Amino acid sequence: MRSTQPSFEEERKALPFLIPALLVLCLISLYPLIQGISRMFYTYQALTQKTVFVGLQNVKLLFSDHLFLRAFTNSLVWTGVSVIMQFILSYWLATMLNSRFLRLRRMFRGITIIPWALPPVVIALMWRYIFLGNGPLNMFLHSLGVAHPPNWLTEPRLALWTCIIANIWMGIPFVTVMLLAGLQTIDKNLLDAAAIDGANYLQMQYRIIIPSVKKVILIILTLETIWTFNMFDIVFVLTKGGPGNASLTLPLYAYENAFMYYQPGYGATIGMFILLCLLTVVVLYIREVLR
Amino acid sequence: MRMHPLKQILLHIFVIMFMILLIFPMVLLLFNSFKSEAEIFAAPMGVPKSITFNNYAKVLTQSTFLINFKNSALVAFATVFLSMMVSAPAGYALSRFKFRGRTLFSVWLLATQSFPGIIMVLGLFVMLRTYHLLNTLPGLIVMYTSFSMPFSIWLLKGYFDKIPVALEEAARIDGCSRALSLVKIVLPLSVPGLLAVGTFSLLLSWNEFFFALVIMRDNAHYTLPVFLARFMGSGGVVQWGPLSAAALLACIPVLILFILGQKYLVSGLTGGAIK
Numbered sequence: 001m002r003s004t005q006p007s008f009e010e011e012r013k014a015l016p017f018l019i020p021a022l023l024v025l026c027l028i029s030l031y032p033l034i035q036g037i038s039r040m041f042y043t044y045q046a047l048t049q050k051t052v053f054v055g056l057q058n059v060k061l062l063f064s065d066h067l068f069l070r071a072f073t074n075s076l077v078w079t080g081v082s083v084i085m086q087f088i089l090s091y092w093l094a095t096m097l098n099s100r101f102l103r104l105r106r107m108f109r110g111i112t113i114i115p116w117a118l119p120p121v122v123i124a125l126m127w128r129y130i131f132l133g134n135g136p137l138n139m140f141l142h143s144l145g146v147a148h149p150p151n152w153l154t155e156p157r158l159a160l161w162t163c164i165i166a167n168i169w170m171g172i173p174f175v176t177v178m179l180l181a182g183l184q185t186i187d188k189n190l191l192d193a194a195a196i197d198g199a200n201y202l203q204m205q206y207r208i209i210i211p212s213v214k215k216v217i218l219i220i221l222t223l224e225t226i227w228t229f230n231m232f233d234i235v236f237v238l239t240k241g242g243p244g245n246a247s248l249t250l251p252l253y254a255y256e257n258a259f260m261y262y263q264p265g266y267g268a269t270i271g272m273f274i275l276l277c278l279l280t281v282v283v284l285y286i287r288e289v290l291r
Numbered sequence: 292m293r294m295h296p297l298k299q300i301l302l303h304i305f306v307i308m309f310m311i312l313l314i315f316p317m318v319l320l321l322f323n324s325f326k327s328e329a330e331i332f333a334a335p336m337g338v339p340k341s342i343t344f345n346n347y348a349k350v351l352t353q354s355t356f357l358i359n360f361k362n363s364a365l366v367a368f369a370t371v372f373l374s375m376m377v378s379a380p381a382g383y384a385l386s387r388f389k390f391r392g393r394t395l396f397s398v399w400l401l402a403t404q405s406f407p408g409i410i411m412v413l414g415l416f417v418m419l420r421t422y423h424l425l426n427t428l429p430g431l432i433v434m435y436t437s438f439s440m441p442f443s444i445w446l447l448k449g450y451f452d453k454i455p456v457a458l459e460e461a462a463r464i465d466g467c468s469r470a471l472s473l474v475k476i477v478l479p480l481s482v483p484g485l486l487a488v489g490t491f492s493l494l495l496s497w498n499e500f501f502f503a504l505v506i507m508r509d510n511a512h513y514t515l516p517v518f519l520a521r522f523m524g525s526g527g528v529v530q531w532g533p534l535s536a537a538a539l540l541a542c543i544p545v546l547i548l549f550i551l552g553q554k555y556l557v558s559g560l561t562g563g564a565i566k
Contacts, residue, residue, distance in 0.1 A: 010388050010389050010390065011388075011389075011390040011391065013388060013469065014384045014387075014388035014389075014390045015390075016380075016470070017380035017381060017383055017384035017388075017469075017470075017473075018380070018381055018384050018390075020376065020377045020380060020381070021377050021378065021380070021381035021440060021444060024377055024436060024437050024440055025437070025440070027418075028415070028433055028434060028436070028437035029403060029406075029411075029437050029440075031414065031418065032410075032411050032413075032414030032415040032418060033406055033410060033411065033414060034414070035413070035414035035417055035418070036409075036410035036411055036412075036413040036414030036415075037410060037414075039410075039413050039414070089309075092305075093306070093309050096302055096305060096306050096309075097306065099294075099302060101294040101298075101299050101302060102302060102303065102306060103303065108306055108310060110550075111310050111313060111314060112309075112310075112313060113553055113557075114313070114314075114317070114546070114550075115313055115317070116494075116549070116553075117494060117542070117545055117546050117549035117550075117553075118317075118498075118542055118546075119497065119498035119500070119515070119516050119519075119541065119542065120498060120500060120516075121498075121500050121516040121519050121520055122320075122516075122519065122538045122541065122542055123316075125519065125520075125523055125534065125538060126316040126317070126319065126320050126538070127316065128523075129319065129320075129323070129531060129535075130316060130319065134332055134335075135335055136319060136335035136336045139335050139336060140336065169312070169313075169316070172313070173313075177557055177561075178560065178561060181557065181558075181561030182561070216561075222401070223404065226401075226404050226405045227404070230405075230407055230408060232408060232500070232501045233500045233501065233516075236500075236520070237520055237523070251407065251408060251409060251501075254407070254409040255409060255501075255505075258409060258412075258413060259505060264413055267409050267413065268409065268410060268413050270409065271407040271408075271409035271410035271413070272410065274407040274409070274410075275405065275406065275407050275410060278405035278407070279402070279405055281405070282398075282401050282402055282405055285401065286398065286401075
């Protein structure tokens with residue numbers, strides 16, 4: 001056994017290997033992070049074309065901004081529904097792909113992985129076409145006898161949900177593949193033994209399968225929550241946050257402020273809010289893992 | 292053990308339904324790329340009646356597609372190369388040495404995932420402007436390298452852990468330095484790990500949209516995702532035929548490389564997550 005306290009000698013030897021990564025980390029990760037956060041204390045004045053220090057004024061603005069509240073609720077719905085539905089559908093698909101009674105398993109698994117490689121922009125434009133008023137989905141609904149199928153992308157009540165559907169589709173390959181890998185590590189004898197003892201489907205799931213893949217489930221839920229909350233591409237390409245602000249999410253609102261309304265300070269403040277939300281998720285994950 | 296035949300049939304039906312849902316949007320894209328604009332809306336779901344290559348011709352000759360493709364390829368190639376150069380030594384240090392802050396690594400890995408794009412881009416914007424890297428490919432390459440680094444280090448550490456230290460010790464007795472033993476002994480044995488990192492950073496750099504959108508200012512510098520978004524957004528009416536052709540051309544090279552490399556990426560990602 002090595003001692004728990006690293007020796008100076010060893011740290012000295014490790015350092016040269018770490019220098020490139022540490023340089024990249026400090027220059028292109030930590031420095032921009034701090035620089036970016038510091039922007040929240042400044043505001044750009046169009047009249048004088050100067051950036052001035054305003055302290056916490058942007059934060060005060062945030063709490064009285066109805067559009068921010070709207071974007072935040074949208075973000076919560078967008079993330080919550082996406083992550084839960086991705087997980088349920090992927091779990092279902094993964095257990096089926098893991099079944100030894102399924103023929104052509106390798107082929108089906110191969111197909112499941114493919115959408116993982118597609119750029120989110122391409123996924124979004126595919127779905128934008130599908131959801132067009134005179135597009136394939138409505139054509140299909142029409143043939144089923146729906147007289148007036150809705151306008152998925154321009155109906156304020158539906159726009160966010162339309163984006164969520166595309167996002168769920170995008171996440172299924174990754175989540176399924178990770179879950180499947182977890183399921184494959186479960187000892188088959190354990191399942192057989194439980195089946196012989198007369199355990200039913202639900203008992204198998206709750207007593208054996210889910211506890212065995214708990215670690216994978218936790219990391220998947222954490223990563224997907226973070227990625228989805230930060231997701232920009234899908235909504236930007238599908239609806240740009242519209243109609244009105246019906247599908248506006250926080251990353252989009254931050255982008256609009258920073259790069260369209262010339263309010264980088266306010267954009268950074270929204271970014272800081274996102275960061276705090278997500279760091280909470282990270283802390284919850286770490287606490288759960290350490291428990 | 293056997294499954295009730297009816298249950299088994301249901302199992303297959305459900306799986307096939309999932310497969311159709313996963314494939315269908317991509318098939319529509321493929322069909323549209325070979326249809327005329329009129330046919331796309333006359334029969335949105337049908338197989339192309341008369342195959343036309345006009346959409347491809349239009350994309351290749353009347354747009355900046357080839358330039359943007361070259362940009363994407365350059366950025367991806369450089370990001371993959373740099374990610375490996377930076378991550379391999381760091382992964383090696385994590386796998387072989389003990390040092391303070393080592394346990395912080397996985398926390399940092401998750402934390403970087405949670406950094407909002409808007410904050411990073413505002414911070415990087417100032418820096419890139421100072422060094423005249425705005426609207427340049429090197430600016431993007433540097434950013435993507437830093438984004439892919441945490442996962443790449445983690446993937447490689449996992450692979451290095453599996454290589455017996457004894458192999459290196461034998462070489463070190465013969466006077467081989469640490470760095471040399473990484474290059475000569477460890478790396479050749481971790482080709483699957485390097486392929487996993489390659490696939491991961493390829494996907495990341497080829498597909499990234501937000502940072503490229505903000506950093507790149509003109510057509511000649513766009514990468515493919517920005518080109519596609521602009522192509523769709525320009526001129527009011529969306530030209531679905533040429534857009535589908537461009538989207539398909541933008542996906543195919545990476546799709547092929549991904550299919551070749553996904554085995555390594557999946558085993559690298561899941562290997563680490565399950566342990």
